[in-house]
Amino acid sequence: MSSQQTMTYAWVVARTRSRNACKTRADLLSAARRRFGTEGYDRTTIRAIAADVGVDAALVLRYFGSKQELFAAAADLNLDLPDLTAVAPGRLAGALLARFFAVWEDDETFLALLRASMTSESVAETLRQVFAAQVEPTLSAVVPDHPRERAGLVGAFIIGLATTRYALAAPGLAAMDRDQITAWATPVVDQLLTGPAPPVPDSAAVRQLPRRRPERQRASLLPSVP
Amino acid sequence: MSSQQTMTYAWVVARTRSRNACKTRADLLSAARRRFGTEGYDRTTIRAIAADVGVDAALVLRYFGSKQELFAAAADLNLDLPDLTAVAPGRLAGALLARFFAVWEDDETFLALLRASMTSESVAETLRQVFAAQVEPTLSAVVPDHPRERAGLVGAFIIGLATTRYALAAPGLAAMDRDQITAWATPVVDQLLTGPAPPVPDSAAVRQLPRRRPERQRASLLPSVP
DNA sequence: AAGACTAGTCAACAACCGATGACTTAGACG
DNA sequence: CGTCTAAGTCATCGGTTGTTGACTAGTCTT
Known part of the structure; x- marks a missing residue:
């Protein structure tokens, strides 16, 4: 996939700001957000996040404990809505x-x-x-x-x-x-x-009248050729 | 998990309607829909679907070829909207x-x-x-x-x-x-x-004048394909 | 009743993933 | 310069999953 790009990136960074735990941590969170945001939780692997930043996968667990904790840290959302x-x-x-x-x-x-x-x-x-x-x-x-x-x-x-x-x-x-x-x-x-609230009963008073019919049994009993 | 229940179920059914490929296939599709619908694609395992119906996981693959094909067969959607x-x-x-x-x-x-x-x-x-x-x-x-x-x-x-x-x-x-x-x-x-269409320019004609702030170069990914 | 066809089983492989612990090395400090 | 601590690596384990091929056993035909 993007192993070459990742390798190059890791190499450059390694010579640029090596051994900066704070920055590495922030980069991991950023990469995690990107991966989790584009591929979801299950398809995102610790190894991929680590490779994005250019570090070993074990380091990610060392910082965040587990995949779930990493996600919790990366997905901490503050909407900051106006008053x-x-x-x-x-x-x-x-x-x-x-x-x-x-x-x-x-x-x-x-x-x-x-x-x-x-x-x-x-x-x-x-x-x-x-x-x-x-x-x-x-x-x-x-x-x-x-x-x-x-x-x-x-x-x-x-x-x-x-x-x-x-x-x-x-x-x-x-x-x-x-x-x-x-x-x-x-x-x-x-x-x-x-807008105006709709004229609807809040309870089950009128829910009786126009009840729909069985809605056709969608049991799908007819499979195609195996 | 529910291995005992599943075993019992399989045993009873095995004596009731054993070796009915059509029914088994329909049951597998139903179980697949339930699993995919509640747990998503990745967390749903072939083994779990097979256990729900009470058959071996290999049979699922034998019927549908692969997990993706099983999903495609289970998630065939027809909205059937009215005219x-x-x-x-x-x-x-x-x-x-x-x-x-x-x-x-x-x-x-x-x-x-x-x-x-x-x-x-x-x-x-x-x-x-x-x-x-x-x-x-x-x-x-x-x-x-x-x-x-x-x-x-x-x-x-x-x-x-x-x-x-x-x-x-x-x-x-x-x-x-x-x-x-x-x-x-x-x-x-x-x-x-x-309702009435809002008074908004459809094209980039007027999009120039009240240009917002520089938009924070966070190019992000709107419609991206991994 | 014998054979053939097929539904269904069993065991196992290969790949991958999260997690662990021991190890190595860079860099600040005295 | 030597040392000590923290940053980072390496090898590996245990578990799970999709997938495969060989095998077993009902059921139908003749």
């Missing part, structure tokens, strides 16, 4: 989206967390805590009612944008630039934050 | 959301595809083709303008709902039921589908 109570009501969505674009594109911390959360329950829990500790309070402060529902929907939309654009690289979203996406997403976020 | 041109304009979002909820909850095909697409470029390509072949045409047929943008945004919202509710199990979305989520999501989808 929306100090923002003009008409610019709520714009401020939010601008901050999220920065989080997404500054480094690969968010992407690493997002990718890993799809296959690891513990990482998913980490992401849920990020949401509960940073997103929910920020949004609840500027919302007229139903804070849990509104925050959840806005969070889903934000996660959807990130997933579709950065992880999935779907052509629709990947082809648009920041300003276009912001323009389209702003009214959506505005509506979810401050 | 929206035959739906009353006021019920577009409702019809769409109802169908997507069915896709999400009927079986784990979609979840398997979604989880695996986060860490596999080839699976991501598969999901992009599903979108391009099934979602985009369906939405473009009922949209007044900007079909690519509107379809992309609706797709992002849909993916966000699925990710947040089923893969991430975020408390906000997981606590709401189908009808509540549908009620909140309907105006959003309606607005994205048929």
Whole structure:
């Protein structure tokens, strides 16, 4: 793969700033974020991260203890959302989206967390805590009612944008630039934050009437030729 | 893990419907969907799938050739979206959301595809083709303008709902039921589908004037392919 | 009932990965 | 210059996984 590049890089660096533990540690964290962000948790190997920086794999474990601890150190996410109570009501969505674009594109911390959360329950829990500790309070402060529902929907939309654009690289979203996406997403976020709540019963009162039919048995009993 | 349970299951079944290749194959596909959908591609092992059904791991490879081919067979997704041109304009979002909820909850095909697409470029390509072949045409047929943008945004919202509710199990979305989520999501989808397009320049014509800051040379990787 | 076909099993290989502990060497200090 | 500490390396282990080929045993046909 890129063994030659890695070797050269390691050689140059080795002569340039050899034996600098602090820098090496920071480089390892950066390389780990890049690997975890692009390949996910399982496909990322300690050996690959070490090779990116040009050190031995054993050193990585010596610094961070284990792969999980390395990931926890690399995926420590701080959204640093603005205080929306100090923002003009008409610019709520714009401020939010601008901050999220920065989080997404500054480094690969968010992407690493997002990718890993799809296959690891513990990482998913980490992401849920990020949401509960940073997103929910920020949004609840500027919302007229139903804070849990509104925050959840806005969070889903934000996660959807990130997933579709950065992880999935779907052509629709990947082809648009920041300003276009912001323009389209702003009214959506505005509506979810401050628009009227939908006329829906919160309990199971009306959930009885138009129940759908069996929805066709998708048991897939017809395999193709073996 | 559940070796005893599995053994018992295999024993009972072995006496009940032994040597039924068609049924065994279907069971393997079902177990594969469940495993891939809950644990992702990498954490799912051939041995675990085989143990779920109660057969030897070698048989799985004998039927499907390789792990990748097994996944391809298990994650063959057909959204079966309704023809929206035959739906009353006021019920577009409702019809769409109802169908997507069915896709999400009927079986784990979609979840398997979604989880695996986060860490596999080839699976991501598969999901992009599903979108391009099934979602985009369906939405473009009922949209007044900007079909690519509107379809992309609706797709992002849909993916966000699925990710947040089923893969991430975020408390906000997981606590709401189908009808509540549908009620909140309907105006959003309606607005994205048929609402007014935002006043934004489509090309690089006006993108010059209010140029932001130097953008922090963190070139990053937007749509990259490893 | 005998053979043939095929569903299913068994054992093992080769590769890879995370982790461990002993070893080596660079560089600061006296 | 010698030494000591920390940075970094090396060899290796134990475990897992995908994959393979040879083998066993039901079931159907004639």
